[in-house]
Amino acid sequence: MSDSNSKLHNKSWLQKVAEQSWEPELLISGLAIFATLNLPEYVWKFHHYYKYNLQLDSGFIDELVPILVVGVFLTALQVLSFAFIFHFIVRAFWVGLMGLTSVYREGIKYDDLPYSEYYKTEMKKRIGDKDTFLLATDKLASLIFSIAALFVLYLIGISVVYIVFFILVNGVKLMVSPETFDVYSNIILIVSGVFLLGVSIISIVLNMERFRKNEKYSKIHFLVNWHFSQLFYPFINKPIQFLNLTFFPTSQ
C-alpha cells in the first residue's frame, strides 16, 4: 500500500472511529457510574482497616496524611460520578436527537413557524439548525468525558505521590528509634516542602515573558517541568500532558 493510500485509509478509519465513539462512550460511562458510586464504600472500609490495623500513632503523618489521601479519593469519586452521570445524560440526549433527525430530516423549519420574522431570526441565531445543535451536543459530551479522564489521571498521580511519601516515612518508623524518626520525618517534610515550592517558583518565574525568549532559560524551564511531571506522574505523564495542553487556554 502506498503512503498516500495508507494515510487515506488511516484518516477514514480514524474518522469512522470518531463518528462511532458515542457507543463505547455510553458503555464506559455506564460502567464508570456504577464503579464510582460503589467505590466510596470500599474506600471507607480501607480507611477503617487502616485505622484499626495499621495506624501506629496519632499526628500529622499517621493520622492526617491518610485522611487527606482518603479525602482526595472520595472527592475524586464523587466528582467523577457527577461528571459521568452528566456525560451519560448529554450523550443519551444526543442519541435521542439523532433518532429525532431520522423522523424530522429537515430539523426545525424556521420559515414555516407561526412567529414574527424577528422571533424566527433570533431563534435561528441562538439555537441554530439541527446539524449545529447535534454537533454542539456531541462536542459537549466528548469534552466532559475527556475532562473526567484528565481528572482521573491527575488524581492517580497525586495519590501515588501521597502513598510513596507515606511509605517512605512510615516504613522507616518501624526500623529506627523514636528520636531518630523525629529527626528523619522533619528532614523529609522540609526537603519535600522546599522541593515542591522550589520547582513551582522556578516554573512560574522561567515562564515569564522576559525568560521565554532566552534559549537557555526556556530549555531549563522545559527540562524542570518535564522531569518533574515524570516524577509526579510516572507512566501517565504523556496522556496527562496531551490532555492538559489540549485544554490549556491559548492566547487566541
Next chain:
Amino acid sequence: MKKVSLYGMGFFVVFMGIFMANTFELMGANLWEPRDFYNARSSAYLMNSTNYESEFEDGYFNRPIIPSPTIKKGELLSLFIPYSKMMDTKLGKFCDDFSPADSLSRYERRKQTSSYNLDCTNRFFTIVLSEDDTLESDFLFYNHPKNDQAGLQGYFRLPDSISTGKQVLGVYRPAVDEADAKRDSTGRLKIYEAEIPFWIE
C-alpha cells in the same frame, strides 16, 4: 481564555468544597451544624450510636461499646474496648518491659506474658460510673463475634445502691505522651476514652 479560567476556578472551588467536607467527615467533625441549641461535639451530653452494640450495623468498632442504651437493674454491664494497632504504642509507653524467665516452657512464658499484659491493661483503663464510683476492671482479651475485631472485654457489677434512670459510664486512661497531654490540656477525651450514657430500667 477568560471563560476557560473562570470555569477552571469554579471547578476548583467546588472540588475544594467537597474535599473539605469529606476531610471533616473523616475526622468526625461537623463544623456546619446550623442548629443553634444543638451540639453533637460534646461527648458527655451526646448519645453516640457507635457506643452501643445494638445500634451497630457493620464495619469496625471505633470506640468502647456497651450492649444497648438500657440495662435492667441487677444485670452485669458489659464493656468492649476495641484494641487497634495504636494501642500497642500507648500501652508500650505505660507498661514496663516484661520478659519471663528463659528457663520456663513456651506455654508458661506465654501465660505469664498474657497475665502481665492484661494486668497492665487493667491498670491503664479506669472505669467510672457517673463520676462517682470507680469500678474495678477485669478485662480479658476477646475477639468480638460480630466482626472478629480484637479487643478487651469486661463485665461490671453496678453498685446495689444505684438508682434507676440515666447514668454515664466513663472510660478513662492516663496521658502517656505529648499528643495525649496536648489533648488532655484542652479538656477533650483522648483516644480510647469515652463517656457513654445509658439507662437503668
